[in-house]
Amino acid sequence: MANRAAIVTGGSRGIGRAIVDRFIADGIEVLTCGRGKRPADLDARIAWVQADVAKTDDAEMIVRTAQDYFGTIGILVNNAGVQLEKTVATTTDEDWELVMGVNARGTFNMCRAALKDMEETGGVIVNIGSVSGVVSDPSMAVYNASKAFVHALTRSIAVDHGPKVRCNAVRPGWIATGMVDGAFALADDPAAAKADALQRHAMRRFGKPEDIANIVAWLVSDQAAFVTGQCFTSDGGLTAASPLQPGLF
Amino acid sequence: MGMLTDKVALVTGGRGGIGRAICSRFAREGAIVYAADLTEGGSLAGPTGDSSFVKLDVTSEEDAKATMARVAQECGKLDILVNAAGIEIEKTIEETSLADWNRIFSINVTGTFLSSKYALPLLRKSGGGSIINFGSYDGFIADPGLAAYCATKGAVHALTKAMACDHGPEGIRVNAICPGYVDTPMLKNFFRDVGDIETLDAAVRNVHPLRRYGTPDDVANLVNWLASDEARYASGQLWVLDGGLTAQVQQMRL
Numbered sequence: 001m002a003n004r005a006a007i008v009t010g011g012s013r014g015i016g017r018a019i020v021d022r023f024i025a026d027g028i029e030v031l032t033c034g035r036g037k038r039p040a041d042l043d044a045r046i047a048w049v050q051a052d053v054a055k056t057d058d059a060e061m062i063v064r065t066a067q068d069y070f071g072t073i074g075i076l077v078n079n080a081g082v083q084l085e086k087t088v089a090t091t092t093d094e095d096w097e098l099v100m101g102v103n104a105r106g107t108f109n110m111c112r113a114a115l116k117d118m119e120e121t122g123g124v125i126v127n128i129g130s131v132s133g134v135v136s137d138p139s140m141a142v143y144n145a146s147k148a149f150v151h152a153l154t155r156s157i158a159v160d161h162g163p164k165v166r167c168n169a170v171r172p173g174w175i176a177t178g179m180v181d182g183a184f185a186l187a188d189d190p191a192a193a194k195a196d197a198l199q200r201h202a203m204r205r206f207g208k209p210e211d212i213a214n215i216v217a218w219l220v221s222d223q224a225a226f227v228t229g230q231c232f233t234s235d236g237g238l239t240a241a242s243p244l245q246p247g248l249f
Numbered sequence: 250m251g252m253l254t255d256k257v258a259l260v261t262g263g264r265g266g267i268g269r270a271i272c273s274r275f276a277r278e279g280a281i282v283y284a285a286d287l288t289e290g291g292s293l294a295g296p297t298g299d300s301s302f303v304k305l306d307v308t309s310e311e312d313a314k315a316t317m318a319r320v321a322q323e324c325g326k327l328d329i330l331v332n333a334a335g336i337e338i339e340k341t342i343e344e345t346s347l348a349d350w351n352r353i354f355s356i357n358v359t360g361t362f363l364s365s366k367y368a369l370p371l372l373r374k375s376g377g378g379s380i381i382n383f384g385s386y387d388g389f390i391a392d393p394g395l396a397a398y399c400a401t402k403g404a405v406h407a408l409t410k411a412m413a414c415d416h417g418p419e420g421i422r423v424n425a426i427c428p429g430y431v432d433t434p435m436l437k438n439f440f441r442d443v444g445d446i447e448t449l450d451a452a453v454r455n456v457h458p459l460r461r462y463g464t465p466d467d468v469a470n471l472v473n474w475l476a477s478d479e480a481r482y483a484s485g486q487l488w489v490l491d492g493g494l495t496a497q498v499q500q501m502r503l
Contacts, residue, residue: 135498173498197501242392243497244430249444249452 005029005070006220007062009053009110010080011046012039014177015128018209019077020046022217028075031066053080053106063113075220076114078107078127078150088141096142103146104153111157111167118165124220125167127154128212129231131239133171147171151231158229166228168219173235176206199248202237251279252477257324257375259283259316261307261364262334263300264291266433267383270465271331272300274473281324285316285364286334293434307334307360310367317367327371329476331381332361335401337438342396350397357383357401361408365423369416377420379476382409384425384487386495402427406487413485422484424475429491430462456500458493 006023010016011032023030024045031047038048049065051058066073082102084095107127114123132140133147150169157167174180174197187193198204215234218224233239258275262268263284268291272284276299285305286292303319306312320327335357338349361382372378387395388402406425413423430436430453454460471490474480489495 131498136496137498138500193501200499200501238499240391241499242386242390243494243499244453244456245393245499246444246449246453247393249449 005066005073006031006075006077007066007073007110007114008032008077008079009062009106010034011048012036012042015172015175015209015212016077016079017042018213019079019216022210022213023075026217028220029070031062031069033062034080052102053078053110054101056109059106059109059113062110063116067117072117072121073114074118074121074123076110076118076123076125077216077220078110078125080106081128081146083140083143085139085143086141087139091142099142099146100149103143104149107150107153111153115157115161115165119161120164122164123166125154125157125165126216126219127167127169129154129169129171131171131173131233131235134233135239135243154231155229162228166224168224168227168229169231170212170215170219171231171233171235172207172212173233173238174201174206175209175212177209180206196248200238200241200245201235202240205236207234207236251277252473252479253329254279256280256328256476257283257320257326258329258331258476259285259303259320259327259364259368260300260331260333261285261305261360262291262332262383264289264293264302265333266293266295267428267431267465267468268331268333269293269295270469271333271472274466274469275329275476276300278473278477280329280476283316283320305334305364307332307364308355310363313363313367316364317371321371326374327368327378328375329379329381330364330368330372331383331472331476332364332405333383334360334364335383337395337398339394339398339438340396341394345397353397353401354404357398358404358408361405365412369421372416372421373419378422379480380412380421380423381472381475382423382425384409384427386427386429386489386491388427388487389489390495409487410485417484422475422480424480424483424485425487426468426471426475427487427489427491428463428468429489429494430457431468432462432464436462456494457491458496461492463490463492 008020011020012034020030020032033049033051084099127150129150130147132144154169184190258280264286275282282300284300285303289302305316384405385402387399388406409425
């Protein structure tokens with residue numbers, strides 16, 4: 001790969017953290033960002049900037065800061081995202097601003113800021129979408145829609161900015177983070193709920209952040225040199241099966 | 250004035266659960282209807298509407314020719330072909346014998362091919378025409394233990410688009426409808442392993458955003474529209490009709 005410097009948004013925890021750790025292990029220089037302060041346990045080799053991708057000025061500052069550190073930036077991973085558990089009827093203007101601001105406008109802002117140079121120097125963009133942008137999770141209306149935005153933007157960037165820039169998206173399913181255990185804790189019978197959920201995965205496990213880091217690492221590598229404009233699902237088989245599983249009644 | 254007045258329609262599997270509903274609806278809309286099936290009684294008792302029975306084994310090329318020859322002789326044209334004949338085999342590929350595999354493909358896929366192939370000259374004589382194939386949501390996502398069935402429906406989806414491309418210039422439209430859970434003998438059979446449909450009724454309904462499963466009349470409503478001139482610009486598409494089922498991620502029981 002010509003360029004070994006990356007920006008990964010939202011690298012403080014979860015999937016983003018797994019991606020930045022993987023990049024470091026692969027010898028890629030990384031700058032990551034978040035709305036809070038630098039996490040104490042973040043690898044010392046990783047550069048951190050406190051910023052909100054929903055803000056145009058912040059997005060441009062993230063790209064400039066990374067260029068100050070590393071020179072040319074060859075990789076952008078748009079991972080920063082927020083989730084909101086509401087239907088359309090209960091979603092407020094503030095909710096919309098938060099979810100669409102980070103997930104949709106944030107992805108757009110970062111792509112626009114990075115493309116200024118990538119159009120000349122070349123580069124690879126990977127956006128984190130979701131299976132929820134293809135099939136709906138209940139009571140997650142604006143989140144689901146924001147991920148569909150990410151999928152469509154991914155195709156447009158690939159079409160408009162090839163051949164210099166490749167752009168793909170990854171659609172994770174259920175990835176085991178603190179949020180998943182929190183969801184099961186709310187169930188009447190947490191053990192039964194977890195067993196039911198596992199049965200709905202052909203791989204009989206939830207995803208790990210490392211599973212997503214693996215496919216991101218492949219997509220940014222030269223092994224994927226002819227891959228652009230696509231959205232790849234990594235969900236342990238969840239969405240390959242019908243939502244109606246009579247064996248689980 | 251019905252939506253299908255003076256049109257000639259042939260429905261394969263016309264004496265099955267969904268086929269009967271389609272024949273009845275077509276007849277009410279003013280069409281001349283042929284219900285093609287293996288036997289006059291078909292797989293299910295029930296009203297047939299005003300339709301003429303024609304014996305058709307969809308896997309037989311001779312039957313396909315003879316069926317279309319009869320329609321040619323009696324009507325001189327065909328406006329609508331519905332390929333509704335189909336079977337299901339509840340097995341994984343390991344349990345599926347080559348004979349099982351060949352049988353389900355011969356009915357679900359070869360049957361659609363043969364009926365369509367020999368209907369084309371008659372469809373041309375109508376100055377256009379509409380073919381409606383039966384795909385399934387199982388052509389997109391899988392139900393467990395239905396491997397060969399899922400594969401046949403994926404094949405029907407691809408064949409639908411290919412036929413639409415090849416025969417669109419002659420004004421022949423080709424679409425597939427992809428039902429979800431429809432209350433038919435096939436569905437009841439699918440539930441046999443885990444209980445009967447009555448006891449599972451509430452659970453099945455609750456997984457659907459519309460809180461019910463489909464009826465043969467729901468399917469006939471869409472087939473009728475696709476068959477009619479209202480759908481004159483609709484071609485090459487896969488029409489999922491499932492009460493919203495497959496708009497969702499799997500619904501985990503939290």
